[in-house]
Amino acid sequence: xxxxxxxxxxxxxxxxxxxxxxxxxxxxxxxxxxxxxxxxxxxxxxxxxxxxxxxxxxxxxxxxxxxxxxxxxxxxxxxxxxxxxxxxxxxxxxxxxxxxxxxxxxxxxxxxxxxxxxxxxxxxxxxxxxxxxxxxxxxxxxxxxxxxxxxxxxxxxxxxxxxxxxxxxxxxxxxxxxxxxxxxxxxxxxxxxxxxxxxxxxxxxxxxxxxxxxxxxxxxxxxxxxxxxxxxxxxxxxxxxxxxxxxxxxxxxxxxxxxxxxxxxxxxxxxxxxxxxxxxxxxxxxxxxxxxxxxxxxxxxxxxxxxxxxxxxx
Amino acid sequence: xxxxxxxxxxxxxxxxxxxxxxxxxxxxxxxxxxxxxxxxxxxxxxxxxxxxxxxxxxxxxxxxxxxxxxxxxxxxxxxxxxxxxxxxxxxxxxxxxxxxxxxxxxxxxxxxxxxxxxxxxxxxxxxxxxxxxxxxxxxxxxxxxxxxxxxxxxxxxxxxxxxxxxxxxxxxxxxxxxxxxxxxxxxxxxxxxxxxxxxxxxxxxxxxxxxxxxxxxxxxxxxxxxxxxxxxxxxxxxxxxxxxxxxxxxxxxxxxxxxxxxxxxxxxxxxxxxxxxxxxxxxxxxxxxxxxxxxxxxxxxxxxxxxxxxxxxx
Numbered sequence: 001x002x003x004x005x006x007x008x009x010x011x012x013x014x015x016x017x018x019x020x021x022x023x024x025x026x027x028x029x030x031x032x033x034x035x036x037x038x039x040x041x042x043x044x045x046x047x048x049x050x051x052x053x054x055x056x057x058x059x060x061x062x063x064x065x066x067x068x069x070x071x072x073x074x075x076x077x078x079x080x081x082x083x084x085x086x087x088x089x090x091x092x093x094x095x096x097x098x099x100x101x102x103x104x105x106x107x108x109x110x111x112x113x114x115x116x117x118x119x120x121x122x123x124x125x126x127x128x129x130x131x132x133x134x135x136x137x138x139x140x141x142x143x144x145x146x147x148x149x150x151x152x153x154x155x156x157x158x159x160x161x162x163x164x165x166x167x168x169x170x171x172x173x174x175x176x177x178x179x180x181x182x183x184x185x186x187x188x189x190x191x192x193x194x195x196x197x198x199x200x201x202x203x204x205x206x207x208x209x210x211x212x213x214x215x216x217x218x219x220x221x222x223x224x225x226x227x228x229x230x231x232x233x234x235x236x237x238x239x240x241x242x243x244x245x246x247x248x249x250x251x252x253x254x255x256x257x258x259x260x261x262x263x264x265x266x267x268x269x270x271x272x273x274x275x276x277x278x279x280x281x282x283x284x285x286x287x288x289x290x291x292x293x294x295x296x297x298x299x300x301x302x303x304x305x306x307x308x309x310x311x312x313x314x
Numbered sequence: 315x316x317x318x319x320x321x322x323x324x325x326x327x328x329x330x331x332x333x334x335x336x337x338x339x340x341x342x343x344x345x346x347x348x349x350x351x352x353x354x355x356x357x358x359x360x361x362x363x364x365x366x367x368x369x370x371x372x373x374x375x376x377x378x379x380x381x382x383x384x385x386x387x388x389x390x391x392x393x394x395x396x397x398x399x400x401x402x403x404x405x406x407x408x409x410x411x412x413x414x415x416x417x418x419x420x421x422x423x424x425x426x427x428x429x430x431x432x433x434x435x436x437x438x439x440x441x442x443x444x445x446x447x448x449x450x451x452x453x454x455x456x457x458x459x460x461x462x463x464x465x466x467x468x469x470x471x472x473x474x475x476x477x478x479x480x481x482x483x484x485x486x487x488x489x490x491x492x493x494x495x496x497x498x499x500x501x502x503x504x505x506x507x508x509x510x511x512x513x514x515x516x517x518x519x520x521x522x523x524x525x526x527x528x529x530x531x532x533x534x535x536x537x538x539x540x541x542x543x544x545x546x547x548x549x550x551x552x553x554x555x556x557x558x559x560x561x562x563x564x565x566x567x568x569x570x571x572x573x574x575x576x577x578x579x580x581x582x583x584x585x586x587x588x589x590x591x592x593x594x595x596x597x598x599x600x601x602x603x604x605x606x607x608x609x610x611x612x613x614x615x616x617x618x619x620x621x622x623x624x625x626x627x628x
Contacts, residue, residue: 072427074421109386127356150487175464182498
């Protein structure tokens with residue numbers, strides 16, 4: 001099961017950190033950009049090679065110290081076919097390095113259309129009797145606005161191809177309150193979604209006791225994280241919001257269970273663009289080392305807060 | 315403005331029909347599949363050419379009689395890079411034929427990530443000081459679960475690049491009721507979303523009186539269509555559900571305003587795979603003609619029901 005592999009990696013590496021691969025061209029070191037723009041002109045092909053070089057170096061620097069990476073497909077998709085090609089290459093490379101790869105695609109549609117997304121991203125597509133994998137990541141993020149019709153289409157690949165999904169329950173952005181926090185029958189909308197997710201979670205439990213059906217739970221609202229923890233005890237949380245978005249380790253540890261498991265914490269900009277931090281004096285060509293240092297610091301920050309609460313798995 | 319071009323096309327063609335381009339490989343005529351599998355083997359490159367040939371023929375047959383097409387990206391995305399390439403080629407060809415192209419992408423994310431989706435699909439992306447268009451369709455569908463943070467990121471391209479979006483308000487699938495129909499403070503969730511959409515609509519009004527910010531409103535629930543019409547008077551509705559999903563013209567006309575405008579009606583399978591209908595005796599190689607016939611019938615069906623209600627613009 002996806003979740004068993006993920007938890008094993010977490011335990012081996014003693015790290016709950018997910019490195020978000022959200023490449024913003026304007027923040028990628030100039031020397032790396034110039035190398036490819038000089039060779040290939042101002043083309044999307046040059047951009048593909050820049051995104052690949054940049055992502056590969058980040059993965060090379062962090063694969064031994066984090067259990068998973070989360071490429072944000074929007075940042076690749078905006079560069080069209082070439083961007084999608086970079087996304088695929090990055091995902092495959094991360095997989096080769098033994099990392100769990102969570103495609104942050106936030107897809108979701110009605111029945112057969114959701115099935116097409118599942119086929120393309122975590123499953124396979126039938127071509128003349130042969131099954132071909134298109135993007136082939138380990139897990140994806142899924143939007144629940146269309147209800148169970150949408151979610152259930154991912155279950156076949158989760159159960160039979162050993163993949164996973166993280167359903168958006170409560171997102172980390174300010175306007176998430178507009179719909180997600182509305183009250184209905186004494187519950188918040190995100191609590192209703194949490195109950196839906198908990199029900200699907202029970203259908204994909206791994207040997208580790210957790211489920212391959214997870215939830216996205218923003219860490220910018222810590223009391224909600226705690227509440228959602230009780231509503232979805234077996235559900236692994238993918239928690240965005242650490243660092244750049246303002247959530248701190250003391251908030252985030254409330255998303256963990258007493259066993260020190262149950263959550264992985266994503267950070268994107270603060271890791272992959274750590275070299276740009278004015279107070280740290282990195283050179284441009286040290287961007288990989290800077291990312292590794294940031295990922296180690298984040299790991300230690302979270303672990304020390306877990307230790308204080310006695311929520312430690314080692 | 316996007317909406318002015320769309321309404322002009324609707325009036326010129328006297329058609330409110332949108333042809334949904336949802337290619338399912340198993341339903342594409344065998345002779346067309348075999349041509350490319352024989353040349354290129356069981357490869358995704360062969361699939362790209364099959365999707366392109368099939369989509370091009372459909373467009374050639376319908377471009378004179380419908381205002382818009384709606385390619386469903388999931389059915390291309392499942393074939394990876396090659397599938398996305400077919401999607402791009404189909405979108406560009408439809409645009410060359412003067413059709414409005416609505417990319418059914420149902421994307422949506424937090425701030426800068428939504429902006430990346432907007433850049434990639436309706437706007438452009440900055441590459442070394444030059445703006446490059448990746449997928450470049452006229453309008454996209456957007457998922458509102460993350461709130462206004464998400465929607466607002468599409469507004470710049472809507473207002474400045476003259477593009478459009480259709481926000482999911484009430485979808486046509488059975489389990490849409492799970493979240494969308496929940497009550498909060500005396501309103502349904504989809505009504506709350508409708509109010510959000512109406513507010514954005516006012517910021518992108520065209521000369522025709524309608525807005526380039528539209529709404530997806532499933533036709534499988536006609537009384538809701540009527541209610542949503544009053545909540546969003548200036549908002550164009552993209553209405554799925556006709557035909558295969560069970561909605562009839564008499565239901566659908568309730569989504570129109572008295573001026574005979576305000577809605578475009580999508581049909582996918584019933585048009586593009588009309589040649590498979592047992593009772594119509596089409597040959598496989600007549601799939602394009604069958605699609606044209608189905609699109610004309612659908613146009614006439616809707617128009618005659620509009621005429622009965624006195625909701626006619628000509």
